[in-house]
Amino acid sequence: MNAEHDLPIRDRLAHWVEHLTHVLPAQAPIRDFVHHNTLHGFQHLPFAEALSAASALTGATTWWPEDKFRACLASGRINIDDLNAALDDAGLADLDQPVVRVLRRRDVLLASLQAGNEAPDACHLDWLRRETALADDFIFGHFSRLTVAMPAAADAQPWQPLVQARWAELCGRVGKAWTWRSLLEHLSGEDVLERVRSILQRHLAAHLDLGVAAWRNPAQGQGFFAAWRASAGFDLAWEMDELPNVRDEILHLPDSPIDVLLEELPRLIADESLWPGYLQRLSLELPGWSGMFLWRERHPGRGDGTPVVMLDYLAVRVLLERLLTDDLLRRLTGGPLQLAELPEHYAARPEEFLVRDALHQAWLPEELQGRAASLVDQARHEHVDAEDWRHLAAAIASAMLGAQAANAAWQLAALCRQLGLTPADLETLSRDEIGALQSCAGSLGAEQRRQIWLLAYERHYRQQLFAALTANHARQVTPATPSAQVVMCMDDREEGTRRHLEEVAPDIVTYGAVGFFGVPIYWQGLDDAARTALCPVVVRPTQLVREQGVAGAEVEQGQRAARRERRLQWRERFYQATRRRAVAGPILTALGSLPALAALTATTLAPGWFAETARRWRQQYDGRLATRLVLTAEQKIAATPEQPQAGLTDGEQIKYVEDFLRMIGLTGNFARLVLVFGHGSGSRNNPHLSAYDCGACSGKHGGPNARIFAAMANRREVRAGLAERGLAIPDSCWFVAAEHNTCDDGVEWYDLDSVPERFQPALDTLLAQVGEACRAHAAERCRRLASAPVRPTPWKARQHMLGRASDISQARPELGHATNAAAFIGRRTMSRGLFLDRRVFLISYDPGSDDDGRIVEDILLAAGPVGAGIALEYYFSTVDNERFGCGSKITHNITGLFGVMEGADSDLRTGLPWQMVEIHEPMRLLVVVEQTPEVLTAILNRQPPLQELINNEWIILASKSPSTVAIQVYCPRRGWLPWTGSSVLPQVAHSVDWFAGESEALAPAIILGGVR
């Protein structure tokens, strides 16, 4: 490789690596779990196209399987109108053209969707023939005769060209959808990836480790490639795996990973244009590890100083791929063969290929399957005679034709049954007409079918929601003098809390906003060792707010910090030394044993009580300390995210408060108390802890933001500044802050002792009301948890939630955002008094004071990606929990403090665990904005990020007129479509009357007690 070529290829490689950020999981180390669109790299494509592309690239399922949707149709979750409308929504052409006699294309497609396109495999079909009345079924019999008769002519055809075409097709996939290992696995049934992973996994984990291992690779500082090479050179495993020449190769490798890549890539694949595709495919084979490696390369500041360079990883990966596929190829073909010669090898042996290929096909009858498997297995150990292959291939080829006929017959029969054709009709159908039916039903691809199902599924919920909004339109009343105003996070879970609060106290008005309350800051609590950013991930704050002991308590604060440090050090010692120290380990084990057994017994018998007691003990030991915020900065300095300004200046405080209050539309008629209510989640023994926290605060608790906001809004200077800008907060109003624990439904109040005496009565009332609402909310949450009490009283429910949150054995402390489905941006009056089943993000916005749409534009820009991120992450983790999610929690094993593996040897698992999504209904987020279509269109036209989300249909936008009942849905293809439909809704007095005893998702209802 000479110097001139060096630069361009280097750049090209960098470019390819850059491209990998679009396809690999972008999940940060698990401590900072933030929801994002799993397919963020495909967001520039329309939803359906992106899903197909992702599926082709990663092999994942991107839609829910059809049989789930069909079960929804059977249970009434989808009805036939939805399906019919979905055909229009999908933009299919010629729906009303007749296909056969009176049957229109629409009828045939509807029937085909309901009948399904899956045919039973050979064994199942045999079984059905034997055990059920299928053999006597007239329609199936009729079509069996027809379809068997049809390809009779084809029987005489030689099968070899077909097989050779198939082989060429498979070979063509290499470098695009497949790697050599996929092809070889297909042929031999042996997966090289298993070995690659077990070779790589320990090295990767050791290199990326953030604090489990005590001993690091001595060569680690030189990067992954050098570290791996240093170890691999000593590794005896090569000899044990019968790869003795590998050590020599490793010893003679070039020093630069780029040179290794340039040496190895041509050996894998000669065509240079396929290299980027091949690298992409290769890194997607271990998506978790590749993604984490790339993330660490892109965020060097978040690691521990170890150099992480993606090319290092790719070089090792490519090298291993070549070494191990070479080895497998040698064993497979029994001779020294280059990868490039593989296509010709099997092109010359179609019989063998057919047998190996058929092994993966479902249509293969059981008996042939057994024979093929044993022949392939035999070939692994000894030479198999060409005659044996030929013999079996002939048998398989004839079975293939039979199976195709049976499939076609099965599908046709199901279709005709669904269309309601009688045997008499069938007799008169001509062969051409049957062909027309078949081709019409077959005109929908598997992905398109599922897309139509999804559209129907979403539409059904949308109809319910629009009906509810329409029915509620006449009930919009605002209390003239609210007793309190409560500002909560827009989070779907808080919909329940707000509804119950309004039922408990109809004179309270609630608001919803992005949960960092417009205060993007770094926060350092009293006990925090470092600062954390409390704002959406895309924002990098430049101000730091610290929590400190109250003035005059510096000595106590120091003592407390020392005691706490001592306690934590001992804890650290117990957990770390018992696994790491040779002498101290056994001694500490002996010391810790009895307390550990006692703790385990206590937490098993009474988790809630034990956690509370332990917390009290800890607090007693550390010492209690009243705290204050170091909030105000005297002067503005030029701050950067790395060197933030300590505190906020008066000007900044005024701006934050004003912007936020105007955004949610709280600009007058202030109640005596305004409660700013952040949220977070506390659970035990849960690696995915931060996935339950506030997404707007980068997966952290939002309480500090609420506390800071309230403190700012109470300051005299800030109020004076606000008054100057026309936003007068009267002295009869006080801001208080609290944090809602969404897991145990508890509330932590902040700075209550600084509330002036005159607000005390109002505060006492509010405290009681919020407590009652949270208990009622806990009772509502119980209904979705199978292990919770049925129809509990609010007190019992709250007790259950307390126990649940502190139970170390609980894999579902809460259900997070599961079932989230929609977002409302508008006044609360639009939805107040509706039971929305904790499925809707509620964002307060007053269209009355926003004629040009500037405020809603900002809201859409901030909340749109957050909501879409949550909804889409849940969507993808639900539709393919194996690929996009991280499987069941119960075998999870924390790795390197940055992720989880299944057991001790697997890919790094990203996405949401199955326990979080099992009850989720995978849908795209429906965003209903209380604003006119004209304003929304104008916003859409000037905002490319929103165009990407909305025009590509990653979320669905609807407009609710601020003044009338009119609702319109935006369709990128057809523009704004007015909604019409029935708006009759069940009415109940209280939420509890609607949900009591129900455990499934509930349709909206009107809650009469929510509005007075």
Next chain:
Amino acid sequence: MMVLLETLPNWIWLVPVLPLVAVVINAARVLLGTATGDAAEPLTARLSSLAAFGGLVLMIAIDALALIDAPPGHLRLAHSSCSTPCR
């Protein structure tokens, strides 16, 4: 009462047998197809947990007896199981 207490150590064979009974019952429920779905879970867990708890209570009782009285000594349990003096 005393008689019952004195014969208690003879029941030690129940400790391993109780979980086995739970195994048999649960296996039978699975094989008969009655153990499916959420509703069947608590019973399975409760049976196993009861069996384990029964064993624990029995062991504690026998321990207590051994501490109060003279050690039960060499107990012959059924035909083939016995326990040697405890330390």
Next chain:
Amino acid sequence: MSLTLGTLTALIGWLVIRFSANYLHREAGFHRFFIALSFFLAGIQFVLLAGNGLLAFVGWEMCGVSSFLLIGYAWHRPVATGNALFAFVTNRGGDAGFLLALGLAATWLGGFEWTLLSKASQISVVNDRLLVIGFVIAALAKSAQLPFSAWITKSLEGPTPSSAIFYGAVMVHAGVYLMLRLEPLLLQVPDVMFGLVVAGVLTAIYAWLCGLVQTDVKSALIFATLFQVSLMFVAIGLGWTTLALVHLCLHAGWRVWQFLVAPSWLVITRERPPPPPAWLRHNQLLYTAALQRFWLDKLADALFVQPTASFSRDAHAFEAHFIDHAIGQPGQGKAVHADRPLVVADGLLGRLLASASDVLQRIEYRLLLRGKGGTAEKLMHRAGAYLRTLENLLEQPRYLMMAVMATFVVIL
């Protein structure tokens, strides 16, 4: 000793079952898991409370089987099933030792009672040594000491609670218990005790070094467990049995807690544990060896698992080539009698069965027709007598032993 350990095990078992009830809620393998866990509890209590070696061996096997079932809990993952098989096959090595020892005990001492075994002074030292070595192999395998250590590091594929009770707290100590139980026997053979010390020390070094480089929590904990268990073996080898017993109990209590809260590791720990001393830190060879776990899993795979696999392949081939032809396969039959199309048979055995059914039918006719006093009743009387004799024979331990061994030879 049995009572203490039995109580501790019962407590841990109960706590883990309670833990699992929530943890495995709605899992597909919920019932399977509880069945296997209860089965294990029964097994380990048999080991701990049994008064004789044979019953203990039954418990020993029950533990092995349930361990196999739970490692393979996620049976759809090839890694899990592969590791389950690996652990199972490696453990059979220990079982062979146990069986050998029991067989020798039966031959030389005439029984398996622990009390009898501990009074083994009447046999020669050579015989005694052989007997003890059998038990020692069993103990080393069950407690994953060298050279059997590899299986336990591969056994972490099961759900967290099962890892806690099997490999953290209870089953891994079964070998230590066996040694403690046989203490009087051990004391007579100091050279074997020395061997225990050597195995223990080597395992301790192995586990300590490997533990330093582990990057996932469960593996780190399993090596820590292994390290402390090996210290117990050292203690037993040095004759400090009381120390080993106390250590065992305390270690079990701590480890079950530590394993169960392993998912909290992100919250519990704050910083990286301190690195090893500098001379070790920079040794690339030792690092590689520790990272690759001294290649033990590969070695064990080559020594135990592959031969077993190839043997089973041979057995399979034998079956496919000879036995299937003899027995016949379902669904391949051809009608035997043209007039009776329902009776179809394939292969030799199929035909045999078909003709046997003919004969039986005739016998039935005769019995029915002739009633009492026919030949059938005499035949049955005679068969009953045979069975009784066989039963008596089986009640004698050594024949029962032979039967069990024969079973295992067949299994292996």
